[in-house]
Amino acid sequence: MNPSRRHPSPPTFVSSRLLKLSLLLLLSLPDSKGKAIWTAHLNITFQVGNRIISELGESGVFGNHSPLERVSGAVVLPDGWNQNACNPLTNFSRPEQAESWLALIERGGCTFTHKINVAAEKGAQGVIIYNYPGTGNKVFPMSHQGTENIVAVMIGNLKGMELLHLIRKGVYVNIIIEVGRVHMPWLSQCIMFLFTFLSTTIAYIFLYCAWRSGMPIYSARRRRQVKASVKKAVGQLQLRVLTEGDKEVDPHEDTCVICFDVYKPQDVVRILTCKHFFHKTCIDPWLLARRTCPMCKCDILKT
Numbered sequence: 001m002n003p004s005r006r007h008p009s010p011p012t013f014v015s016s017r018l019l020k021l022s023l024l025l026l027l028s029l030p031d032s033k034g035k036a037i038w039t040a041h042l043n044i045t046f047q048v049g050n051r052i053i054s055e056l057g058e059s060g061v062f063g064n065h066s067p068l069e070r071v072s073g074a075v076v077l078p079d080g081w082n083q084n085a086c087n088p089l090t091n092f093s094r095p096e097q098a099e100s101w102l103a104l105i106e107r108g109g110c111t112f113t114h115k116i117n118v119a120a121e122k123g124a125q126g127v128i129i130y131n132y133p134g135t136g137n138k139v140f141p142m143s144h145q146g147t148e149n150i151v152a153v154m155i156g157n158l159k160g161m162e163l164l165h166l167i168r169k170g171v172y173v174n175i176i177i178e179v180g181r182v183h184m185p186w187l188s189q190c191i192m193f194l195f196t197f198l199s200t201t202i203a204y205i206f207l208y209c210a211w212r213s214g215m216p217i218y219s220a221r222r223r224r225q226v227k228a229s230v231k232k233a234v235g236q237l238q239l240r241v242l243t244e245g246d247k248e249v250d251p252h253e254d255t256c257v258i259c260f261d262v263y264k265p266q267d268v269v270r271i272l273t274c275k276h277f278f279h280k281t282c283i284d285p286w287l288l289a290r291r292t293c294p295m296c297k298c299d300i301l302k303t
């Protein structure tokens with residue numbers, strides 16, 4: 001039985017897996033320029049009847065090219081039913097009492113840069129863009145190169161629709177946008193990579209140690225099995241007692257190559273499968289130790 005077949009080498013197997021995993025994780029790492037994501041706190045205030053309702057939530061994220069500043073103002077929709085503000089002629093009807101205002105614009109139809117610039121040209125202090133319908137509260141940091149001087153945040157579609165309906169009903173909505181917390185997704189990915197790499201390395205070392213410690217046990221068992229087979233094979237080899245008159249006891253014939261003594265009558269000899277023979281007392285210990293014929297090297301387990 002081939003030992004290497006019964007015991008596939010765990011270190012080789014695990015090391016190839018480890019290498020593949022490491023490469024995969026390295027390739028999946030973001031480049032070192034990965035930006036931090038800044039959340040935006042939106043303090044929303046509006047009046048319904050005599051009640052002033054105010055809510056504060058970390059419901060937005062700043063765009064990648066937005067200044068991280070606090071801005072506030074009345075929330076104003078683009079005029080008409082089209083809310084994407086892609087048309088450069090889009091108007092925003094700001095309430096007369098509002099000193100400053102923020103544009104609330106729907107995502108899509110043109111680039112973020114384009115719609116933010118349309119609102120900025122009309123005098124908005126900030127732009128709030130809400131995500132596509134069906135995206136729930138999902139937000140992400142927008143890319144809007146070329147709009148560096150105006151605050152731009154994204155909010156979820158649900159929150160955007162809520163504000164849209166209020167304003168369309170004629171409710172005056174005021175929002176204060178404040179800088180929230182910073183998130184570094186690339187940093188948490190780095191930590192995840194290190195954690196995975198370390199745990200895989202530890203698992204590899206553990207398996208390797210277990211494999212190494214199992215080797216002597218296996219080898220000792222294998223040696224015992226071979227020894228038992230040799231003993232059995234030796235016992236099955238033919239024995240013969242030499243007598244007066246046998247040509248083997250002629251002093252001019254060959255001697256036993258193990259003890260160099262001549263064969264004498266009454267000597268017990270063991271005859272191997274290769275037909276070579278030796279004193280039983282000489283060849284038995286020899287075979288148990290070496291299992292081959294001292295003359296022709298034939299293996300008693302193979303013949």
Ligand SMILES: [Zn+2]
Binds near residue numbers: 257258261278
């Ligand atoms: Zn001998």
Ligand SMILES: [Zn+2]
Binds near residue numbers: 276294295297
């Ligand atoms: Zn032989």
